[in-house]
Amino acid sequence: LAKTTQPISMDSYEGQEVNITCSHNNIATNDYITWYQQFPSQGPRFIIQGYKTKVTNEVASLFIPADRKSSTLSLPRVSLSDTAVYYCLVGDVTGGGNKLTFGTGTQLKVEL
Amino acid sequence: NAGVTQTPKFRILKIGQSMTLQCTQDMNHNYMYWYRQDPGMGLKLIYYSVGAGITDKGEVPNGYNVSRSTTEDFPLRLELAAPSQTSVYFCASSAGTSGRVQETQYFGPGTRLLVL
Numbered sequence: 633l634a635k636t637t638q639p640i641s642m643d644s645y646e647g648q649e650v651n652i653t654c655s656h657n658n659i660a661t662n663d664y665i666t667w668y669q670q671f672p673s674q675g676p677r678f679i680i681q682g683y684k685t686k687v688t689n690e691v692a693s694l695f696i697p698a699d700r701k702s703s704t705l706s707l708p709r710v711s712l713s714d715t716a717v718y719y720c721l722v723g724d725v726t727g728g729g730n731k732l733t734f735g736t737g738t739q740l741k742v743e744l
Numbered sequence: 745n746a747g748v749t750q751t752p753k754f755r756i757l758k759i760g761q762s763m764t765l766q767c768t769q770d771m772n773h774n775y776m777y778w779y780r781q782d783p784g785m786g787l788k789l790i791y792y793s794v795g796a797g798i799t800d801k802g803e804v805p806n807g808y809n810v811s812r813s814t815t816e817d818f819p820l821r822l823e824l825a826a827p828s829q830t831s832v833y834f835c836a837s838s839a840g841t842s843g844r845v846q847e848t849q850y851f852g853p854g855t856r857l858l859v860l
Contacts, residue, residue: 736784
């Protein structure tokens with residue numbers, strides 16, 4: 633499973649756009665890029681997943697350049713409730729199961 | 745649907761004691777997982793299962809055992825509790841039907857375990 637590197641923490645203010653970049657230099661051909669969000673005392677929650685180019689859903693966008701060695705999670709107009717830890721995961725389904733490897737994540741703090 | 749449920753929410757164990765952490769999902773998912781999360785760290789995979797009767801080790805299986813006798817249940821057993829097993833334990837499940845796509849995992853609320 634590919635190793636990922638992301639900033640330990642980020643600060644923002646309500647209403648701003650937040651971009652969290654994840655580096656995954658040894659991503660393999662079959663790997664997908666998935667982002668999870670975790671609030672204190674809760675299990676992680678799926679945000680978005682992509683393979684290449686751009687993916688958008690109701691809560692976020694995911695930008696993946698052509699070489700796929702990095703990806704950027706974009707949260708538009710964050711609010712206080714977006715304060716959480718965000719995990720970037722890279723992996724595939726080979727070898728059995730859908731095993732995920734979590735790094736330490738990025739602690740996003742949103743202030744007024 | 746309740747999703748993934750875990751019991752107990754919190755437990756204190758003495759060194760050497762045993763216990764079972766319960767996990768149940770009502771989504772008819774094939775795949776189930778156990779993770780542990782130490783303070784300030786990401787989650788580490790302990791064991792996973794791709795179906796009833798099939799289990800396999802994850803990244804940190806030592807000191808734990810699992811079984812999967814039904815699709816719904818995936819209990820995690822600690823035989824001889826040690827302080828190093830103090831952690832928050834999360835159970836998760838995924839459909840296990842997509843084949844090539846890495847599926848969304850649905851997590852339970854966690855069990856906080858303290859070993860003294």
